[in-house]
Amino acid sequence: MSYSEKVIDHYENPRNVGVLDKDSSAVGTGMVGAPACGDVMRLQIKVGDDGVIEDAKFKTYGCGSAIASSSLLTEWVKGKTLEEASQIKNSDIAEELALPPVKVHCSVLAEDAIKAAIEDYQGKQSDA
Amino acid sequence: MAIDLTENYFDLFSLPLDFDIDVDALGRKYRSLQQEVHPDRFAASDAQAQRVSVQSTAHLNEAYETLKDPLTRGFYLLELKGIGSGAHEYTTSDGAFLMQQLERREELEGIGQADDPFDALDALRDETHRDEQAQMETFRTAWAAGDYDTAYDALTKVMFIRRMLQQIDEIEERLEDELD
Numbered sequence: 001m002s003y004s005e006k007v008i009d010h011y012e013n014p015r016n017v018g019v020l021d022k023d024s025s026a027v028g029t030g031m032v033g034a035p036a037c038g039d040v041m042r043l044q045i046k047v048g049d050d051g052v053i054e055d056a057k058f059k060t061y062g063c064g065s066a067i068a069s070s071s072l073l074t075e076w077v078k079g080k081t082l083e084e085a086s087q088i089k090n091s092d093i094a095e096e097l098a099l100p101p102v103k104v105h106c107s108v109l110a111e112d113a114i115k116a117a118i119e120d121y122q123g124k125q126s127d128a
Numbered sequence: 129m130a131i132d133l134t135e136n137y138f139d140l141f142s143l144p145l146d147f148d149i150d151v152d153a154l155g156r157k158y159r160s161l162q163q164e165v166h167p168d169r170f171a172a173s174d175a176q177a178q179r180v181s182v183q184s185t186a187h188l189n190e191a192y193e194t195l196k197d198p199l200t201r202g203f204y205l206l207e208l209k210g211i212g213s214g215a216h217e218y219t220t221s222d223g224a225f226l227m228q229q230l231e232r233r234e235e236l237e238g239i240g241q242a243d244d245p246f247d248a249l250d251a252l253r254d255e256t257h258r259d260e261q262a263q264m265e266t267f268r269t270a271w272a273a274g275d276y277d278t279a280y281d282a283l284t285k286v287m288f289i290r291r292m293l294q295q296i297d298e299i300e301e302r303l304e305d306e307l308d
Contacts, residue, residue, distance in 0.1 A: 031226040035284045038291025040230045061233040116223075 003064055004098035010068035015075050018057040020044040028121025030113040034105060039066045043113035045077060045085070047121055053077050053085055058113075065103040069093050069110035082118050131165060131184040136208060137191040147205060147271050149195065158192045199290065202267050202283045211276045222281070229288050232256065236292070236299060245303055253296050260289045 003011070022029045022044065030043045039062030046055040056074035060067045072093055077085040093099075093107035131140065138145045141157040163169075165184040170177050194200045206212065235252060242248040263282045270278035 029223075031223040031230070033226045033229065033288055035287035038288050038294075040226055040233060040288065042227070042230055059230065059234075061230065 003068075006072075006097050007064055007068040007099070010071040010097070011064040014058075014067055014071040016055075016057050016071065016078075017059060019059065020046050020055065020057050025124050026121075028117040028119070028124070030116030030118075030120060032109055032112045032116055034062070034066075034109050036105075037062065037066075039063065039106070039109060041066065041070055041109055041113050043070055043073065043110070043117050045114075045117050045121060047082065051081050051083075053080055053082070062109075063103070063106065065097070065099055065106035066109060068097050069099075069107045070113065072096060073110045073114055077114060082121070085114055086118050088114060131161070131187055133183070133187055137195050137204060140188075140191050141195065143195070145205070145208070147198070147202060147268060149201070151196065154192070154195055158188065161188055198264055199283060199286050202264075202271070202279070205271065206276055206280055206283070209276055211280050222285070225285055226288075229292065232259075232292055233295070236295060239299060240303060246300070249296060249300050249303075253293065256289060256292050256296065260286055260293075263289065 019042075020027045020029075024046075026046055026048075028045050028047065031041070032043075033040045039060070041058065041060045041062065043058045044056065045053045048054045056077050058070040058074050060070045073088065076088060088111065090104070090107040090111040093110055094104050097107070099107055136145070138149075140161075141154055143149050143154060143157075162185070165181055165188060167178065167181045167185060170181040173181075194204050203212075232252070232255075239245050239248050239252065263285045267279050267282040267286075270276070270282060
């Protein structure tokens with residue numbers, strides 16, 4: 001199976017790899033995993049007072065498609081409101097990266113991760 | 129002699145339908161059934177008998193492999209109870225577990241820089257085996273209590289742990305290659 005050029009680009013030069021302070025009230029952390037392939041993904045967002053995502057970081061242990069999906073997603077969500085970010089669909093990611101059908105589940109993982117991160121952030125706001 | 133393909137794997141090997149099985153008895157029964165259905169015995173028989181022999185052998189091997197490994201045995205037991213077949217769609221929601229798995233993988237990623245990488249790999253492997261034993265223990269308890277959701281979740285976690293063990297072996301091989 002051959003990867004698309006975009007996947008290879010994100011895989012070789014992943015954007016926004018790193019970690020944000022998960023204990024900060026401005027940070028939402030999404031942890032997801034796919035047991036079938038053992039992939040583990042952490043996606044974090046830092047949200048400003050205006051509800052706009054200021055920063056996003058990820059760390060993914062998995063195949064090239066999983067890394068590319070999370071890398072692309074962190075690029076996309078920066079500057080978006082939580083509402084806008086929550087509307088990103090895995091099919092958008094799969095299409096942009098030209099993922100073959102057997103790798104579409106990697107983009108599902110990324111969508112689940114951003115949803116989990118938003119949920120984590122919103123949970124922190126209602127606790128405060 | 130044909131094998132009843134509709135019989136569940138435990139009945140096939142005359143084992144009680146339970147997680148804790150006599151693995152030696154499984155192996156003995158497997159080998160005796162294997163001899164009974166082996167294609168070599170049907171070399172002189174008609175095409176139909178040969179087909180049945182091949183089909184039975186494949187079914188027998190599949191059944192044996194499934195019951196031999198506690199992970200697949202556990203999933204099979206749950207499948208018989210109608211709980212999840214195909215872990216592919218499943219994402220565990222246990223964030224703390226996933227965080228721990230991510231940290232283990234980070235540790236593995238940096239292990240080449242350790243003073244003695246092979247000692248560090250052995251330690252990480254032991255730790256990961258203990259993770260697996262702990263999850264299998266959770267499965268055993270939950271299965272016995274009829275808590276199938278918890279049981280399924282524990283097996284799903286073992287899948288991540290097994291992948292981690294594979295990666296430990298891969299890194300070890302790579303480090304050994306670099307020494308050559």
